[in-house]
Amino acid sequence: MATAHTGVPTLELRDVAKSFGAVVALESGSIRAEAGSIHALVGENGAGKSTLVKIVAGVHRRDSGELLLDGESVDFGSTAESKARGIAVIYQEPTLFPDLSVTENIFMGRQPTGAGRRIDRSAMYAETEGLFERLGVHIDPRRLARGLSIADQQIIEIAKAISLDARVLIMDEPTAALSGVEVDRLFAVARSLRDEGRALIFISHRFDEVFELCDTITVLRDGSYIDTLKTADTNVDEIVALMVGREVGDLFPKTPAPVGQAVLQVEGLSSRGVFHDVSFEVRAGEIVGLAGLVGAGRSEIARAVFGVDGYDSGTVSLAGRVVPGGNPRAAIKAGMAFVPEDRRKQGLVTEASVAHNVAGVIRSGLSKAGLLTQKAESQAAGPWAGRLEVKTSALDMNAATMSGGNQQKVVIAKWLATNPKLLIIDEPTRGIDVGTKAEVHRLLSELANDGMAILMISSELPEVLGMADRVLVVCEGRITADIPRAEATPENVMRAATDTLEAQR
């Protein structure tokens, strides 16, 4: 099953299993990570990737199977034991202490001491500077961790791992919240670590990154090992088929839709220090992609259009009527819907039921004589949950335990229930599995065909290019390009996204 390879792998798992109660999270997980190579671990959500990582990290203990480090069987009872044996895990959202300096975070719990057991700060700073120089990044070792970008926080975690001389580095979806430049920097760091002879395991939903960075790919599906392939000998379609266990068909099923009247018109929208003089329109039947680097102001523009944030000047009109700013209720009334970027924090009340969430926006229309019943809510929510094929046993189940893709369906159902003229959707498929991704894309295409205007924000270039009729590129708070579908290429979108000269004009 594993690829024939001479030499002992740095880290090897053979048929590792783990269950939580009746739920089998990992049935038979196997992977061989070799020194001096980057190994991708891919699979749909729920395939068991995170469980496998947590077993290696010492968070969970395996029920059965073998865990070998340099060919020697090991058993980690805690994360400390795993760290002590040279295993470091970089999570998607690093957990630094915000009120401590970057250096203190790196040396947390093992500060070098000098005379009289006092902490030797100058030694700490010197070592941190050396680490950052090695990684080729410019971060002040004395600054507080608070306010660092997620990319910089990950670099701090990597620096910590190197200072511990970790031999195995596992990165669990490190690029999900990074912009293109930040991804490039992370990859450069990862390659230099590989060239130093460390073993890296890289988990990502983004195939372009997997193919760019990794030497080998291991696929998990439904908790079981499926196959390991050399990156050079395979392609995206083959990997997707292995992950899903069937052909997914087209990931971006965009069909041309007749374009009608302008639905959303934004003119001269400005918010000091965030975005400046933003003007654009979205017409009925049109999917407009809002591209750009993370932090360029894409989400902020969308939030201002919908009214969850205010703005200083400019106008937003929907179907010819000016919508007052800073008031999401006015925007909803005018016919806007907004699927936000962070579904757990902004999109859903996760501790409430599916029916409560799906009926969340339309509920004022469901009350009779001012009174609203749970029955009215579930009757209204049922068809919308059904149309999106939300997987739940009953409508009063909590949304908290659902998978990311399923939660996203609940959020979309909630907004489609309002029958909007304009759908703003921020990162429609972030962190959801391939199968659901294709479903969401098919739905967006259908909605546009039915005459809805769609403004889609995405950090995934293939998604923007695959789905949008028109790509607006934002750089430093200004729109620097408006590219029709036929002319949009990764190159011209990225050029506009980094066109700081044009942005500062």
Add this chain to the structure above:
Amino acid sequence: MSREYAPYSQPLWRRLLLTREWAVIALLAVVVLYSLANVRNFDGPLTLTFLLLDTAPILLIALPMTLVIVTGEIDLSVASIVGLSSVLLGVLHEAGLSIPVAGLLAILAGVACGAFNGFLVAYVGLPSLAVTIGTLALFRGLAVGLLGTKAITDFPDSWKDLATATIGDTGVPVVMILFVVLALLFTLLLQFTTFGRGIYDTGLNPEAAHFTGVNVERTKFILFVLSGAVSALAGVYYTLRFGSARGDNAVGLELQVIAAVLLGGVSIFGGRGKLHGVIAGVLLIGVISSALRLESVQVSYTNVIIGLLLVASVMSPSVLAWVSGKTARRNKRGPGPQSAPVGVGTQGR
């Protein structure tokens, strides 16, 4: 093509009866039955009357307090508003106004107090714990400042009698009619209106509520105003019941109200809780105090028992989770260091 769903995962009786609220109601029934059988004079004619007369202010204030706590906020100034309203009723009546007019003005003053709290919490964005600790002192200071240490006791007998009168020979005080009406209104507001859904959303996830179009600020503001108004109403009742307007009336009542609300199953973190549980919680504390008083147990011991009960009730969800986790582990093979089951389909983090 589209799926069909069952509206509920559990049958009706389970959803209604196997809840935290019904556990409190059951406990109340057990304590009442035990007291009837074992406590001398508990079945006497005056026990019920005095129990309800004494707990009426707590019952009244617990209604808006529940809604405030469900949004994740708290109002510690309620007892001070009772005191201020009491003093205003006395001063205004002494100045020649009739009881209804003076009472109405006192309630309006309560509305103003609540609006002040609500403005600072909802629109300025200050934490309600800090704001209402401040206004607890502020409103009490105003009350004592207006009247000093003296008391106004000159109220018309007809009104004082009404405050303690019972409905026919049932032993139930007339003030309970007011309470039942308000309880129904607050239950409808919390459980059967869009405003009520917004209260829960605000408590569970204010950011998502804002994105969904819930007017989070207005929701909180209105609830603080309601809290002020009902507290002032309770102050009017309190004054007439004891026939005495004093600046230090109802000192410390806010803690009894909050204790009863938490005992009734409302989460101090917001987002969870229902009024029938809270009402049972208030009555449970009332019944226990009343039974212990009849048994001539010292008040300090009564407080110890009620305090332990509250701590136990706040602990019970964690204890239950721990016990069920332990049984689940024992039933499945293999020990695991992690007690929290990790959702397989959820995003790894």
